[in-house]
Amino acid sequence: MTTSAAGPVPGSFEVDRSAEVVAASFARTADPRLREVLDSLVRHLHGFVKDVRPTVAEWEAAVAFLTATGQTCDDVRQEFILLSDVLGVSMLVESLNQAAGDGLTEATVEGPFHQIPSPPRRLGDDINVAGRPGEPCLITGRVVDRVGRPVAGATVDVWQADASGFYDVQRPGELAPGELRGLFRSDADGRFHFRTIVPAHYPIPTDGPVGDLLRATGRHEYRPAHVHVAVAAPGLRSLTTHLFVAGSPYLDSDAVFGVKDSLIVDFARVDDPARAAAAGLPNPFRHADFPVVLDRAEGAKGPAS
Structure with missing residues (x-):
């Protein structure tokens, strides 16, 4: 502790006590959770800096990188989410906040492309409304709680890239907003289905700071093929997850660490004219079935599940 002619100066800055001094400045924080978060942030951040010992030029470069990350964000692109994704933080937060085991469907990252709302659609609708080229596909599923009771009226929000690896927000001149997106509601038996x-x-965007980071570290920018699914229902814990296409490249090295074995789904080839006609698809087509098991929300009332 620094001293003066008048005695010790408690709040003076010292390298050995830097985190302690800064954390003490938050002592009057009214929100206890905010105080807890700031204390931990300061402790770990100061520990990181003491471990790495960056030069002033290196720290300025780090600040410039974060500044550029923010400047790259706009209404349809979130570079900070992308940065969180490639550092594995998004996946860690999802995993820590989503119960796993006991047959519950596992969560994964939302990703940076859920920037516009999915248009409401009827069960069975084709989300490939513009008829983009690609293998026709039927996706079916059923939403249940952890003891197998069907969840009627659950919202099932889906969004995906096309067969060239692009989302609508990445090709505004070619894909209309809402293309390859849909907001469905499960039926009385908890079932949902749609065509796509x-x-x-596809590669994540690499024309910004996150791309610079990947190139500097020799990492590739690819994600395996997948369909995003977000499911919500009253009294149940909301879920954000993916259907990963079995056999897709990069399942073993997803750039954002989103793959979990339980989420890899067989998009089986179906060669059956009668089934194709019933589904409203050309023959042959691909079919993926994805059951969704949700946990009860914390504090929800009702029978134990």
Whole structure:
């Protein structure tokens, strides 16, 4: 502790006590959770800096990188989410906040492309409304709680890339907003189904700071093929997850660490004219079935599940 002619100066800055001094400045924080978060942030951040010992030029470069990350964000692109994704933080937060085991469907990252609302659609609709080229596909599923009771009226929000690996927000001149997106509601038995095309694996955007980071570290920018699914229902814990296409490249090295074995789904080839006609698809087509098991929300009332 620094001293003066008048005695010790408690709040003076010292390297050995830097985190302690800064954390003490938050002592009057009214929100206890905010105080807890700031204390931990300061402790770990100061520990990181003491471990790495960056030069002033290196710290300025880090600040410039974060500044550029923020400047890259706009209404349809969130570079900070992308940064969180490639550092594995998004996946860690999802995993810590989503119960796993006991047959519950596992969560994964939302990703940076859920920036516009999915248009409401009827069960069985084709979300490939513009008829983009690709393998026709039927996706079916059923939403149940952890003891197998069907969840009627659950919202099932889906969005995906096309067969060339692009989302609508990435190709505004070619894909209309809402293309390859849909907001469905499960029926009385908890079931949902819709038509689409099989998505492709694709690179995450690399024309910003996150791309610079990947190139500097020798990492690739690809994600395996997948369909995003977000499910919500009253009294149940909301879920954000993916259907990963079995056999897709990069399942073993997803750039954002989103793959879990339980989420890899067989998009089986179906060669059956009668089934194709019933589904409203050309023959042959691909079919993926994805049951969704939700946990009860914390504090929800009702029978134990």
